Amino acid sequence: GENVEQHPSTLSVQEGDSAVIKCTYSDSASNYFPWYKQELGKRPQLIIDIRSNVGEKKDQRIAVTLNKTAKHFSLHITETQPEDSAVYFCAASEPWRNKLVFGAGTILRVKS
Amino acid sequence: GAGVSQSPSNKVTEKGKDVELRCDPISGHTALYWYRQSLGQGLEFLIYFQGNSAPDKSGLPSDRFSAERTGGSVSTLTIQRTQQEDSAVYLCASSLDRGAEKLFFGSGTQLSVL
Numbered sequence: 032g033e034n035v036e037q038h039p040s041t042l043s044v045q046e047g048d049s050a051v052i053k054c055t056y057s058d059s060a061s062n063y064f065p066w067y068k069q070e071l072g073k074r075p076q077l078i079i080d081i082r083s084n085v086g087e088k089k090d091q092r093i094a095v096t097l098n099k100t101a102k103h104f105s106l107h108i109t110e111t112q113p114e115d116s117a118v119y120f121c122a123a124s125e126p127w128r129n130k131l132v133f134g135a136g137t138i139l140r141v142k143s
Numbered sequence: 144g145a146g147v148s149q150s151p152s153n154k155v156t157e158k159g160k161d162v163e164l165r166c167d168p169i170s171g172h173t174a175l176y177w178y179r180q181s182l183g184q185g186l187e188f189l190i191y192f193q194g195n196s197a198p199d200k201s202g203l204p205s206d207r208f209s210a211e212r213t214g215g216s217v218s219t220l221t222i223q224r225t226q227q228e229d230s231a232v233y234l235c236a237s238s239l240d241r242g243a244e245k246l247f248f249g250s251g252t253q254l255s256v257l
Binding site: 037063065067073074075076077080120122124126128129130131132133134135136 | 147174176178184185186187188191193199202234241242243244245246247248249250251
């Protein structure tokens, strides 16, 4: 089955700097890669997702890139703000298995 | 309601007791998932329901865990003879269709087994 590894486990950045979180997946058949943000004590919420037929997707200050050959994808947050502080989870989904396999999460702290 | 609703929000139980956790998905969502989140860990898949199809139970950690979904809507996750290692946040999520896309999560049930 699919296995997703995520790093770093914690990341501290200064407000205004960029943050990058990276994930690798094991199953080359996986074709859907979402990112979820979980603020302290809150539920995980989808912030951006990408399919395997696209190399990059942007939504304001966040972007996701996908390298299918290397089987890794990354979340990029530019101009970080204190409200970006949260745990971020990447995930991968195989086309015939209707479930997401999540990474272990990255705690992002944005220092003001 | 507008979102996925879970109850109770917190449950404290004694080792060996049975517990039931409830999930009410978004109306019209055919797919329903249960995940478990242990302290400082990622989200561990437990079980998946899609419409009237047989559920995918491949993530259930032992036969003490079971789940059902009645009428294609509300789901109940049951843990029998709870153990301390069952302590975690149990999250339910629903989505409009198959494919695990755009999951909407509930706020979870914090289960503490003493």
